[in-house]
Amino acid sequence: MYFSLTIKGFEYAEHSFFGNAITLTLSDGTTQLAKDYPFKLSNALNLTYGEINGLGGDFYGTNDPISDGSTQEEQRSRFMAAFKTLADPSGLQPGEALAILGALQEEVDAVNEALRKHEDPSIAYSKLPADEWKALQKITSWRIVYRLGPTYLGLAKINFDHFGADARTTYNAGHAVAIEEAVKSNGDLDLAYALNAFADHFLEDSFSAGHLRTPRRDCHSGWMVNPWPDLCAKDMHDEDCAIGLSVKNPKGEAWTCYGDKRALDNANEDNKNRCLAAVQASADEIYNAWKSKQKPAAYKAWDHAPTLESANASTQVLAPLFRLNNGTLERRKPITDRRKWEFIASDWTFAGTHNECMGSHWWDYPITIDGPTWLLPGSSVVSTTPSSGKCCVYYQDIQGGIRQSAHDGAWAASNAGMFKAKRFTPLAVITWNSGKEIRIYCLSQDDMLQEWCYSSANAQGSWYTGDLNNLRVRGAPNTSIAAIQWKNGSQIRVYCQESTSDEIQEFCHDSSWTRGHILPTARTGSTIAVAGWSDNGIHLRVYYQAPDLTLREQCWDPSNWYAGGFSTDKVPRHSSISAIGWYNSGVYLRVYWHDSSQNIVGYEWKNGSWVSAGTVLTLLPRGTRSSIIQWDNGQRIRFYYQARNNDILEECNDGGAWFTGSVVATSS
Template identity: 30%
Template sequence: MESAEHAWIGDQLTLSLEDGKHKAAGFGLHIRLGDSFTYGPTITYGQGIALGGDFYGVVDQPICTAEDPQGVFREGWFQLETPFIPHERSRILGIMEVEIKLVMAAFNAGQDPSKVYEEIGDRYSIDWAFETVFRYPRLSLKNFDHFGANAVKAYSIGHGIALDEARLAANEPKGSVLRRARLERAYAMNAFADHFLTDLFSTGHLRVPRVELYDTINDKIVAGNLARTMHNEDSKYGLRVRSKQGEEWFAYGDKRLLDKVSADNRQHVTAAAQTSADEVWTAFNGGPVSEYAALKLIPDFDYLIRNPPQDFRPLFKLNDPSSKLPLRRKELHDRTGQNYVDSWNPRQTLSDLAKGAPILYQPVRCLDLESGKFLGWMSVSSSADPYLAIVPNESAAHPCVWYFHGEDLYLRKATSGGDRYLGLSYGGSAGWGLWAGQSDPLIINKDMTISLAGDPKRLLCVDRWNSGNWGGAWTDGKPNRFVIQIDLPLPVRIP
């Protein structure tokens, strides 16, 4: 996830101390031990999550592959606690605060912060590279600790160290400065570890074969960029995930945590981070912490790989023991493609990916504008005059694409026997224009709702038929109609 997203998660938590519970947002945690509360710097829990792993760690030595993983985690923590370059940490956080303000301004205004990230680009990454003497980009070359099972290991190592620190705090004299400061330090250490935990709620970190791409491709820059491309694809379009407790939800990845479509994922990641922090307090009070409960709440990436229910197939996968190089999706830009190749050129693949995708039809998620809740997938009714239907299963969705005809914009659905276009059908319903022949130009509003170009006040909304199925209509003043927000990339005009 992005720095502002990591920080947001930490800010939602509540931390238990001996004088009561404290909101983590704005609450400074001591990271060095001293004989006075005025000694040494502090960071918030959210800042700790954002800094851990991305900005502080051992270059060329991930925690997950180290002979001494505890030692590597502690060395990364020591860099954060006592930076070699004076004021480095505060300068990193200063740049981060600019990002946070931009992102939160959009979030608080009801806009999707992913649009802000599109405008930001790599602006702050360049600044952070210079502030860290290029440690920041060098850490990303072997960022194995942030993906899949390796993230679980990195989190587990750091979480265990934080729990040990909490137990040491409990052994300090009651009422002493050292007892309080050490407990705060344990929370800050745990925040560092929570970076790897929270990364597992980003869909771009669940099924990328990060280590295998690195190990089998000679040019490590190419390997990293291929991993990043798959990471970005899974992050942008999302995946349906399931926890080991059986809970299912639709999640997205980096840059999309604070988008409206990610309300469910925000609840899940916040619950996991709170569970992790609560175990620090449990350890301080002498309670048993034999199993790390937060790991039961993460998306089950093993299940995701073994039982791919996704229409979106991974760009790379590992299911052919005869090939050391991960299999590559044959059609690079078709995320629904079922075919894979075991012989491919990494440089050529990266070049082909950079050329961009052709226009592709893709399933469309429908959301309730007011609440952001997932309503279903855009589909078609079984009636003679096919109306828009909203179905619960992605397998029944009818893929769509934006289509320009002159200056007019249409929503086109892939249909056997010819494409169909969304428009105003009989009785105000939204239809696909088979018998009635409707195909109305549309307007995409800033909040990703759709209006009829000929009557912009009429918005695409939910309608309920007598049979009990959900369908689509155009608003006409009738009550109890929920305006639909759609999740489909904005159109690009093709000359």
């Protein structure tokens, strides 16, 4: 039960990432990354800016919330008292802080490994044990004996300082204390930085969606035997963090803000960068105040942060689970209709609400706006056309199974996974002999490149593993896969990045599987797309994102590989790329990608030059995976992608403008 009360801001690893990623200007005028500059506290602890940032508030504080201070002077006094629980000598320090950091190391390692693999850390968080709080509570329980303030769970129970306007009050108090130290004639710059690192924890909380509009004080009980209000606060917090809110800063810049466990996800990159800019501005103000001995007129960090007004706007797609309406706490009437702005002020209880939330399974990982889904959010989507007018689309379900939707007059989806792969695996598919032969390429749980085969000649009618598996290729955990075949499957090419290199490796099947050419280095985790045509031999075009974030082309004409003429300006990291090609008295190519405005745009090669192919879709979420196919020499083009509600959708072009096609697979 108590575990559910640990309503935190960003997780420790996320807070420490933000704090350690900034640059500090030291007293001699040199600069150093915060992660490489430990501060020696008065109790002999040596902690970096990020470590202080991560420990502040969640693990160290007093029984007196800082934002409860009736005056600015009292708020600053309370902040200093909270900081001293970490920094001053006591009967527990420095051993207690070191023990806490040791208990948190599993989380830090999991997040760092996900970042190393260029995977979303939220996936790593979903796999961590749910009882981490027990070790942290045990470590901090000695505070009761020494009368040194609240334990880990005790702080979580009264963590008002991390939410809404209270978080702003708390940061302002702490930042002011740090500036006061900096402007002293004998001010200690390192101490001022350490104080500010503690304060920045609450600044960062103001970039977490679950901390912007949750009415934390109204969802609270002072009685430990009545945890239901606090549990309901966590329910709303978790929902907002996972699904995200549309926000604006004071300059009117708009973006989507996610929260705890998603701070370092690809979808949160815009919000992450704005948070980093705010933390950097906060630290820079400390140095400037120390150098000039003058206080800033205003705190620049707030120029970057979401406004509470934008987070609480009634234009949000996600209706709040709770809201204050003229001082009355109201609950969303349909708990499992997150889009419906309908509220009730009575006929509900905290206990009943929390139990309904948990019983609905709408709060199970991954939390999505339309509730539990059998389709995996963020699934790879690939497609093929076995014959004119027939389409097959492949994607992954929540259990890791690979599913198929086939269109031959109408769409029909498989009822179960045909085989399982690593969750969030990349996919590639080829087919020949009018769909009687299918090959799907993916990654296994341990990132081994896998070939799965279907052959109508197989009496069992089931999928089986292919000979490519015998090469024992370990793919990069975040690699893309592309595949193409010709001559009725007698020749196949597969492309991916391996775990040991960012170069694109080609694998060839002519009579047996062998390693082929090594193509240039791509951006780690780049999407890879391949298109081709036959004209006096096979011609191949491979598209990828280069390390400088531009899109590039490698060309195979019957005798050699060379760099092609296709290129773009910089596009977002891991931009989705898809390509098609055909020959009809000339070469035709189309390449589509996700641009910096979140639109799917394209170029086409026609009559010997690249020209714009227009826009297929607008405002697709960052990270959306897509696929494209054509038949009848480009007279019919189909584009497939996963929508915000996790459905697999289709856009069509039959020679004119793009138009919306069918729902290929529904997540409900």
